[in-house]
Amino acid sequence: ETGLMEELFLEVRSRSYGLRQVNGQHYPMWDVILAEKAEAEPNLTLLLNTRVAGVETASDDRAGYETRVTGLLAFQQSTELAVRITPTTVIDATGDGFIALQAGAPFRYGREARSEFDERWAPEEADDIVLGSTIMFAAKDVARPAPFVPPAWAHSFPTEESLPFRPHEDIQSGYWWLEWGGRLNTIADNETIRKELHAAVFGVWDHIKNHCTVPGVRERAANWALDWIGHIPGKRESRRFEGDYILRERDLVAGLNAVPADVVAYGGWAIDLHAPDGVYSPDRPCTQPPLPDLYGIPLRGLSSRTVSNLYLAGRNISQTHVAHGSTRVMKTCAVIGEAAGTAAAFALREGVSPRELANCDDCVRAIQRQLLRQGAYLPLVANDDPHDLARLPGVIVSATSQATLDLDPAAGWEAPGISTAESAGLAQAVEQYPDGRELPLDRLTGQSIVISADHIDTLSLPLTNASSQPTDVAIRIRQAAHLRDFGPEESSGDLWTGTANVPPGSSPVVIDLDRLTVTPGTPVVVILEPHPALSWSRSWQEPPGTQAARWDDDLGYWRWEHGTLGFALEPVSAPYGPEEVLSGVTRPEIGANVWISDPNQPLPQAWELHWPQPQTIETIEITFDSQLSGWIWEGAFPLIPRAWDLQVLKAGSSDWLTNDSREQNAQRRAIHQFPAEKLDAVRIAVRATQGGRTARIVEVRCYGPQASASARGRAT
Numbered sequence: 001e002t003g004l005m006e007e008l009f010l011e012v013r014s015r016s017y018g019l020r021q022v023n024g025q026h027y028p029m030w031d032v033i034l035a036e037k038a039e040a041e042p043n044l045t046l047l048l049n050t051r052v053a054g055v056e057t058a059s060d061d062r063a064g065y066e067t068r069v070t071g072l073l074a075f076q077q078s079t080e081l082a083v084r085i086t087p088t089t090v091i092d093a094t095g096d097g098f099i100a101l102q103a104g105a106p107f108r109y110g111r112e113a114r115s116e117f118d119e120r121w122a123p124e125e126a127d128d129i130v131l132g133s134t135i136m137f138a139a140k141d142v143a144r145p146a147p148f149v150p151p152a153w154a155h156s157f158p159t160e161e162s163l164p165f166r167p168h169e170d171i172q173s174g175y176w177w178l179e180w181g182g183r184l185n186t187i188a189d190n191e192t193i194r195k196e197l198h199a200a201v202f203g204v205w206d207h208i209k210n211h212c213t214v215p216g217v218r219e220r221a222a223n224w225a226l227d228w229i230g231h232i233p234g235k236r237e238s239r240r241f242e243g244d245y246i247l248r249e250r251d252l253v254a255g256l257n258a259v260p261a262d263v264v265a266y267g268g269w270a271i272d273l274h275a276p277d278g279v280y281s282p283d284r285p286c287t288q289p290p291l292p293d294l295y296g297i298p299l300r301g302l303s304s305r306t307v308s309n310l311y312l313a314g315r316n317i318s319q320t321h322v323a324h325g326s327t328r329v330m331k332t333c334a335v336i337g338e339a340a341g342t343a344a345a346f347a348l349r350e351g352v353s354p355r356e357l358a359n360c361d362d363c364v365r366a367i368q369r370q371l372l373r374q375g376a377y378l379p380l381v382a383n384d385d386p387h388d389l390a391r392l393p394g395v396i397v398s399a400t401s402q403a404t405l406d407l408d409p410a411a412g413w414e415a416p417g418i419s420t421a422e423s424a425g426l427a428q429a430v431e432q433y434p435d436g437r438e439l440p441l442d443r444l445t446g447q448s449i450v451i452s453a454d455h456i457d458t459l460s461l462p463l464t465n466a467s468s469q470p471t472d473v474a475i476r477i478r479q480a481a482h483l484r485d486f487g488p489e490e491s492s493g494d495l496w497t498g499t500a501n502v503p504p505g506s507s508p509v510v511i512d513l514d515r516l517t518v519t520p521g522t523p524v525v526v527i528l529e530p531h532p533a534l535s536w537s538r539s540w541q542e543p544p545g546t547q548a549a550r551w552d553d554d555l556g557y558w559r560w561e562h563g564t565l566g567f568a569l570e571p572v573s574a575p576y577g578p579e580e581v582l583s584g585v586t587r588p589e590i591g592a593n594v595w596i597s598d599p600n601q602p603l604p605q606a607w608e609l610h611w612p613q614p615q616t617i618e619t620i621e622i623t624f625d626s627q628l629s630g631w632i633w634e635g636a637f638p639l640i641p642r643a644w645d646l647q648v649l650k651a652g653s654s655d656w657l658t659n660d661s662r663e664q665n666a667q668r669r670a671i672h673q674f675p676a677e678k679l680d681a682v683r684i685a686v687r688a689t690q691g692g693r694t695a696r697i698v699e700v701r702c703y704g705p706q707a708s709a710s711a712r713g714r715a716t
């Protein structure tokens with residue numbers, strides 16, 4: 001993700017230790033880091049372990065509202081401290097929406113009928129079913145036989161058939177599918193659910209220890225004992241409060257093709273819906289139809305339609321059951337939280353209600369600007385901060401070198417700048433498809449590529465023909481609006497259509513495009529029609545500015561794929577130039593939006609910016625590439641610069657001075673603040689990374705004294 005969530009995530013990764021990949025065991029440093037950050041924040045009174053037990057309201061009819069929250073009665077059990085908070089603005093992030101409920105805010109519970117929002121994944125008829133709750137467990141090897149006798153009240157899972165589709169080979173860390181209560185009320189019946197889940201947890205452990213017939217599991221479990229079980233059911237779903245807009249399936253499927261104007265957050269997880277009977281269901285525990293792209297979440301959905309000073313954050317926002325299936329994931333909830341907080345702070349300062357805020361274009365724009373400045377990404381919203389002096393007309397940027405986007409298979413599938421270490425996030429995909437380098441053309445298959453030039457002369461595709469005869473494959477090329485814009489299933493508005501003849505065996509098939517005109521700096525999509533004998537070679541590298549996808553008949557849209565389908569272009573695309581740092585966008589979206597140095601040249605590599613006239617600069621904010629679609633379990637993300645020098649050219653001087661040096665960075669964002677001075681130029685010289693071969697910078701912002709303090713907390 002991005003923003004505060006990304007900062008916290010990168011920090012916990014680089015500072016944690018121990019068994020952090022084990023489900024059910026949290027990162028040892030997570031809570032410590034959260035507390036550390038909160039305690040470091042000025043003007044924040046932190047009341048940990050404090051429960052809001054009562055809510056006071058008054059009627060409020062301005063802007064079409066009914067009520068406002070005037071008081072929160074809270075109690076800190078450990079200190080017996082009772083407090084009455086008189087809030088101006090409240091954010092309810094309590095999951096169940098306790099404050100919103102007490103304030104009389106209207107909410108939804110259960111599944112909408114398919115017809116209400118025209119949702120494919122909704123049931124025919126509305127009902128009261130929600131996603132069930134789960135109790136996790138952890139077990140450990142006690143180095144001696146550990147027989148287990150279940151409590152008399154434990155549920156019995158005597159056979160493998162009693163746990164269909166529920167893999168339990170990993171005996172260490174509990175199972176998310178140990179779920180129940182979807183047909184009950186997950187709030188009112190929480191204790192009934194807890195009791196039943198305990199019966200199920202002990203029943204599953206009894207199965208593993210005494211009945212499991214999956215080869216090797218019982219033997220492996222012989223010395224293992226339960227170490228911990230949860231006593232509070234993890235709640236997936238309960239109330240969803242109604243705002244001025246209700247996020248629905250269509251908004252998620254539309255992705256970047258229909259981003260709401262008041263977008264303040266984004267999601268991207270699949271529509272993850274679970275079997276109502278949970279662990280007792282004979283069906284698969286969940287269905288997870290993936291979405292074609294990231295999607296925007298509107299400000300209008302982060303407040304109640306009846307309470308004038310209440311924002312919502314997390315799983316209780318204004319959305320349908322189906323939309324909640326995607327937005328409910330932790331990092332999306334966190335991104336929503338940052339958006340709600342930023343909006344609430346703005347509303348407080350301006351004295352406006354959530355509705356007035358969302359209906360004011362300038363206010364929405366200010367909130368978006370503030371979120372971007374805090375490091376958040378927002379789909380199709382670019383930085384246009386008028387205070388950002390890096391964006392002044394006439395600035396000249398340059399770099400000591402730059403990578404090209406060259407995936408020629410002859411180069412051994414090592415795209416420049418994308419080393420194996422840097423693509424560690426693909427390890428899971430490689431495991432999933434060990435022989436996945438050849439993707440059969442059993443359906444429409446496409447590769448999106450950002451083209452830096454205004455034309456393509458030739459395109460070469462590494463294809464394999466499994467038959468003994470040469471054969472033709474139909475190809476089309478279309479101009480895409482963004483990286484995952486693969487267009488409709490049928491040919492429409494293509495830049496080029498034609499066929500290529502593929503000889504038997506594996507070979508690069510060269511297509512002469514006769515100087516095909518394209519829009520520079522944007523993606524084109526190369527689409528191959530299905531063919532029973534052909535496959536397209538795939539690299540596991542994922543250079544920024546590329547995206548593979550295949551048409552999914554069942555979903556009715558393109559489904560993005562890991563890896564990159566092979567291509568070689570003439571002229572070679574070079575979308576990683578120094579000007580990308582000022583694109584205003586902090587992840588690949590339309591362009592690659594990142595400067596990457598030439599991987600064949602050693603570090604240090606430097607990026608620099610010159611102003612046409614000297615500027616008074618006090619703050620320089622840098623965003624690096626934290627590999628947003630990648631994944632690692634521990635340590636720092638390899639693409640991030642570990643050490644760099646910030647150098648400046650003072651007005652009229654020709655000697656670069658090192659203003660600041662950083663040595664041990666693991667963060668996506670870095671802020672340099674120094675006494676304001678008039679500068680002609682700045683340079684960032686990356687000396688070392690956390691493992692990657694290249695220097696990469698996503699964004700640089702420069703501010704003078706009057707605008708420099710607002711990286712957090714002040715909308716500009």
Ligand SMILES: Cc1cc2nc3c(=O)[nH]c(=O)nc-3n(C[C@H](O)[C@H](O)[C@H](O)COP(=O)(O)OP(=O)(O)OC[C@H]3O[C@@H](n4cnc5c(N)ncnc54)[C@H](O)[C@@H]3O)c2cc1C
Pocket residue numbers: 050051052053093094095096098099133134135176233234235236313314315316328329330331333
């Ligand atoms: C078993 C399980 C597995 C999951 N797996 C994943 C996964 O792999 N990846 C993923 O991203 N998501 C996963 N999820 C979903 C995700 O964890 C939740 O949807 C998400 O944490 C919801 O966050 P939230 O902050 O909105 O609500 P909650 O997590 O419910 O947090 C609400 C908080 O508010 C507090 N609170 C409630 N009432 C009050 C009050 N009156 N006063 C003060 N505080 C109050 C609660 O104590 C709680 O701390 C999983 C969920 C479950 C249950």
